[in-house]
Amino acid sequence: MSKFGRDRRIHLGLGVGLPLLAAVALAVTLRWVLPVGPTGQWGLSPAVVAGLCLAGQLWYVGYRLGSTRPGGVQSRLLGLANTLTLFRGALYAVVAGFAVLPPETSLAWAPALCYGVGIVLDKLDGTVARSVGSETDLGKRLDVAFDTFGFVAAPVVAVSWGLLPAWYLSISAARYLFVGGIRWRRLRGHPVFDRPDSDLGKYLAGIQMAFLTIALVPAAPTGLVHAVAPVVLAPSVAVFVRDYLAVSGRLYRHTQGQG
Structure with missing residues (x-):
């Protein structure tokens, strides 16, 4: 087989086969471990919703890595750090599946547990990657994708169950609006500057994760x-606004102009 054909098969497996396999595996596992019935609201199965959410995240990461050498992606995919990150993504997908269930479900404790364990893994996978020297572009993209999705899954469940007000979903939209704004600027040929060098966003994200976990606890x-x-x-919303003003050149304009 030619190198082109081999690379194409690897890309197809990572971009389509892996997401489908992960979706089926998660859906089957969820139906077995959490037998919540065949369907939830609107006739949707929480197991299927969780599987589709995980597949969508993996497909997106695979699409964004389209220019990466497939052999490198394949060789790093099942490393310990990436395995922990994938497991975290699966837990966040399980949280999303509960959005189609009523808050009266006997498994109302599960979203808080899954999201809380995901937070622990979020700290652990990065530590493992740095300690064994296996930080990769794939791992970083998986980490960002799952972090972003976690800030969608947890608030959506909390809002749909009445545990948080509807306007709290603005934290879910903020990241996507920020990324979309940057891409729109690039499409229009406008400059995109660096984000402010600050750990404030990381600290606030940690506070958000802890608060969302508490909000999901039934008690x-x-x-x-x-x-x-x-x-x-x-x-948190203010930091997203600050960062967009910075990357669009509206903030620190004088300093950026000198650079």
């Missing part, structure tokens, strides 16, 4: 969660 007082929500949300 958490909903009234108090709603009262604290704007205090937790506002700084």
Whole structure:
């Protein structure tokens, strides 16, 4: 077989075969471990929803890595750090599956547990990758994709169950709007500057993760969660606004102009 044909088969397997395999495996596992019934709201199965969410994330990462040498992706795919990251993505997909179930389900504790374990793995996979010297572009892209998706899955479930107000979904939209704004600028030929060199966004993301986990706990007082929500949300949204003003040149214009 020619190198072109071999590379094409590898790309097809990573871009289509792997997401489909992961979707089926997660859906079957979820139906076995969490037998919540065949369907949820709107006739949707939470197991199928979870599988599709995981497949979508893996397809997106594979699409973004289209220019990467396939052999390199394949050889690093099943490393320990990436395996932990993939497991974290699967847990976030399970959380998303609960969006089609009513809050009265006997498994109402599962989203908080899955999201909380995902947070622990978020800290662990990076530590493992750095300690064994196996940080890869694939791992970084998986990490970012799953982080972003986690900030969609958890708020959607919390809002649909009445645990958080609907406006809290703005944290879910912020990342996608930020990335979309950057791509729009590039399509129009406008310059895109660097984001501010600050760890503030990371700290606020950690606070968001902890708060979302607490909000998903069935025993958490909903009234108090709603009262604290704007205090937790506002700084994170403000950082996204600051970062977009910076990359679009509207902030620190004088300094960037000198660079």
